[in-house]
Structures are given as C-alpha cells and as structure tokens.
Amino acid sequence: MIINCRWFAIINGKNKKLLILFAAACIILSAFCVCAGEDVRVVVNDNALVFDQQPVIENNRTLVPLRAIFEALGAEVNWDENTKTITVHKENTNIVLTVDECRAFADGREVELDVAPKIINDRTLVPVRFVAESMDCFVGWQEDTKTVFIADGDNKPERNLSVHYIDVGQADSILIMLPNGQNMLIDAGNNADGDLVINYLEEQGIAFLDYVIGTHPHEDHIGGLDMVIDYFDAGYIYMPEIQHSTKTFEDVLIAVQKKNLQIRSAKAGINIISSNGLCVDIIAPAGDFYKDLNDYSAVIKITYLNNTFLFMADAGKLSENQITADVKADVLKVGHHGSDTSTSITFLGRVSPDYAVISVGKGNPYGHPSQSVLDLLNSHGVCIYRTDEDGTIIAASDGYNIIIDSNKGAKPICGPLSLNLRPSGLPVMKGVKLAA
Numbered sequence: 001m002i003i004n005c006r007w008f009a010i011i012n013g014k015n016k017k018l019l020i021l022f023a024a025a026c027i028i029l030s031a032f033c034v035c036a037g038e039d040v041r042v043v044v045n046d047n048a049l050v051f052d053q054q055p056v057i058e059n060n061r062t063l064v065p066l067r068a069i070f071e072a073l074g075a076e077v078n079w080d081e082n083t084k085t086i087t088v089h090k091e092n093t094n095i096v097l098t099v100d101e102c103r104a105f106a107d108g109r110e111v112e113l114d115v116a117p118k119i120i121n122d123r124t125l126v127p128v129r130f131v132a133e134s135m136d137c138f139v140g141w142q143e144d145t146k147t148v149f150i151a152d153g154d155n156k157p158e159r160n161l162s163v164h165y166i167d168v169g170q171a172d173s174i175l176i177m178l179p180n181g182q183n184m185l186i187d188a189g190n191n192a193d194g195d196l197v198i199n200y201l202e203e204q205g206i207a208f209l210d211y212v213i214g215t216h217p218h219e220d221h222i223g224g225l226d227m228v229i230d231y232f233d234a235g236y237i238y239m240p241e242i243q244h245s246t247k248t249f250e251d252v253l254i255a256v257q258k259k260n261l262q263i264r265s266a267k268a269g270i271n272i273i274s275s276n277g278l279c280v281d282i283i284a285p286a287g288d289f290y291k292d293l294n295d296y297s298a299v300i301k302i303t304y305l306n307n308t309f310l311f312m313a314d315a316g317k318l319s320e321n322q323i324t325a326d327v328k329a330d331v332l333k334v335g336h337h338g339s340d341t342s343t344s345i346t347f348l349g350r351v352s353p354d355y356a357v358i359s360v361g362k363g364n365p366y367g368h369p370s371q372s373v374l375d376l377l378n379s380h381g382v383c384i385y386r387t388d389e390d391g392t393i394i395a396a397s398d399g400y401n402i403i404i405d406s407n408k409g410a411k412p413i414c415g416p417l418s419l420n421l422r423p424s425g426l427p428v429m430k431g432v433k434l435a436a
C-alpha cells in the first residue's frame with residue numbers, strides 16, 4: 001500500500017472513516033503504481049541494474065530494491081527483521097531507514113522522506129534519490145526513458161552543459177562545454193576568424209578540445225579550423241566523407257596531419273558519447289552522395305537528461321528529410337544561416353523547438369536569414385536568437401531547464417531568464433516532473 005507521507009499525516013488526524021477510504025484508494029492506486037513502475041530503469045555508473053522486483057514510482061519518487069542499489073554503490077546493508085530497519089554503511093556515511101516510515105536518518109541527521117521504504121513481493125524497496133544523494137552521488141532523472149542515472153566519484157558530472165554560439169559573422173562556430181568536463185568545437189568560422197575563435201576558447205579556459213567537428217568543407221565552417229587545430233591539442237576530429245579542392249580544405253588536412261591526428265567519418269548513426277544521461281550523436285548525413293555540398297553537413301544532436309540541442313550546420317531540406325533519428329529538441333541551431341533551402345515545415349514540426357539560434361552576418365549578401373524561415377519559426381512560437389543582433393549566444397542546461405544569454409542580454413519575450421549562466425544553480429524555466 002502507498003505510504004504517501006504528507007497525506008498519511010493529515011489522514012491520521014481525521015476520523016477513521018476517512019482512513020478506511022484512504023486505504024481503499026491506496027490498494028487501487030498501488031496496483032497502478034506497480035504496473036507503471038515496470039518501465040523504470042536505474043543506471044549506476046553506466047551499468048543498468050537488473051532487479052528481481054521492478055522499481056516503482058510513488059509520489060514522484062522512485063523506489064528500488066535495496067540489495068541491488070546498495071551493492072551497486074558498494075555499501076554494506078544490515079536488515080533488522082524485528083524493527084523492519086535498514087542500516088546502510090559506506091565509508092563515512094551511515095543511513096537508517098524503516099519500512100513504512102517517512103522518517104529517515106543520514107549521518108544522524110533526521111530527514112523527512114516524500115515516500116517511505118516499503119515491502120513488495122518480499123523485497124524491500126527504498127527511495128533511490130535519498131539513498132544515492134546521502135552517499136554523495138549524482139542523481140539524474142530522464143522523463144522520456146524513465147531512467148534514473150546515478151554516478152559517484154569520477155563519474156559524477158562536473159558542470160552544466162553550456163553551448164556557445166560564437167559570433168563569427170556570416171559563418172558557424174560553436175563551443176560546447178559538456179557536463180563530463182570534455183569540450184567540443186563544431187566548426188571554426190571563416191579563414192579570418194581563426195584568432196577570434198582561439199581567443200574565445202582561451203577566455204573560456206579551454207586547453208584541450210576532446211572533439212572537433214568540421215561539419216562540411218565550406219570556408220565559412222572550416223576556414224579557421226586549421227589555426228584552431230594548430231593551436232589546441234585535440235582528441236578526435238570528425239568530418240563527412242567528402243573532399244573539396246580548395247586551399248582552405250587542404251589547410252585543414254595539413255593541420256590534422258601535422259598533429260598526427262586521424263579524421264573520423266561523420267555520418268548518421270555514429271554515437272560519440274553515451275554516458276550518465278549525456279548523449280552525443282551524429283544523425284546526418286544519412287546518404288553517401290549529394291549534389292549540394294551543404295547536404296553533407298554533419299548534424300549533431302546532444303541530449304543531457306531532459307534537454308536536447310540540435311546543430312544543423314548547413315544541411316538542406318533533402319538531408320533533413322533523410323534523418324531518421326528522433327529530432328525533438330529544445331534548442332535548434334537553424335540550418336544554413338536561416339536560408340530558405342533549410343528548415344522545412346515538416347522538419348520544424350518534428351523538432352518542435354522552444355528556441356532557435358541563427359548564426360548569421362549583419363548585411364550579408366545572401367539575404368540570410370530568409371523572411372520565410374523567420375515567419376515559420378515565429379508561427380511555431382519559437383523564440384529566435386541571432387548572432388547578427390545578439391552577438392555570441394550562450395545556452396546552459398542542467399538537464400532539466402535551459403537558460404539563454406547573449407552579449408545584448410536576454411530577451412524578455414523568452415521568459416524569466418537569469419543573466420548569470422556560470423553557477424550551477426539554474427532558475428526554473430520549464431519544469432520536468434522529478435521522479436527520482
């Protein structure tokens with residue numbers, strides 16, 4: 001039966017009829033909860049736990065079988081049959097929980113739980129967020145996949161995800177500082193932007209680029225890449241499988257060679273990172289041959305718990321159409337500088353973003369961004385940021401909420417934004433129901 005602690009306290013103070021009604025409601029509801037809980041996954045340091053009794057969600061908290069979770073976290077558990085008390089010990093941490101009781105203790109400190117430990121099918125289940133956080137673990141909840149991510153020690157995320165859409169005029173360059181401490185650079189602007197990008201990266205304290213992506217061989221994307229590769233040490237370089245007979249392209253190949261790096265193929269289906277609720281995937285190009293060089297663009301999707309960012313580079317409508325991955329995203333880096341050759345109505349419907357970022361130069365000769373794309377985004381209620389008006393745009397996510405800032409300040413139309421993106425505490429903009 002459900003022991004929802006706040007309600008239990010209220011009901012106790014009323015008459016017994018209410019208590020009987022409450023108990024009846026609990027029996028019906030608890031059957032539902034056990035069913036709903038079958039989908040819940042618990043992943044500890046990237047290992048999915050296997051349970052003999054499925055976790056359940058009650059009162060927006062996930063309860064998991066205690067043996068499995070404490071073994072995964074390397075803690076000792078003692079069970080007192082008489083008092084139904086669970087005592088957990090790991091290094092300097094001691095936790096005491098009692099079945100059907102919302103009062104718990106973490107290192108002697110009394111804690112009021114949202115949901116009490118309970119016995120289902122002879123297995124004792126405990127609230128996973130409380131036990132993991134008491135042991136100084138990171139706990140993340142992903143609503144779509146009904147997954148609890150737990151990490152300890154070096155596996156814990158170091159910071160929020162932050163995405164810097166650098167103002168490089170009529171070009172693209174995006175720095176992504178990942179929660180796991182790694183850094184990724186997507187493109188590096190035109191040939192003349194090399195120093196600008198290097199300086200920006202240095203200002204952010206970047207010393208090493210774990211991933212460098214040259215989305216496609218056009219100068220406005222890989223122009224500054226040779227200088228960046230010369231300057232920073234890098235881990236992996238991804239580019240689509242297409243050559244280009246320009247000096248700009250050759251310069252990148254020479255820079256890669258000089259650093260003794262190898263270019264990895266950027267194409268749909270490649271997973272770059274999948275760890276602790278962070279996923280980085282290449283979802284296009286899906287085809288091998290295109291007439292338009294833009295359609296070879298490497299399209300990157302980054303998901304951190306409940307927030308997703310999509311980076312389209314210059315992929316056109318043909319490539320958009322071929323993407324089979326789920327493209328639902330909170331923030332869309334609009335394809336091809338807002339040109340009407342990208343961002344079809346169908347594709348925008350699939351992405352359904354809250355925010356769009358357009359990387360574009362003031363008074364550029366191409367007429368980017370196209371009025372029709374701006375109208376389309378506006379008609380879908382998408383909040384638009386553009387580098388020609390807003391300068392460098394920074395978006396930060398803690399896995400639940402996104403805040404966006406630019407050199408010219410946040411736009412009031414986009415909600416109650418905080419201008420300070422650096423600290424870990426982010427204000428709530430869009431809520432995710434916490435079930436862990």
Ligand SMILES: [Zn+2]
Nearest residue numbers: 218220314336
């Ligand atoms: Zn471009």
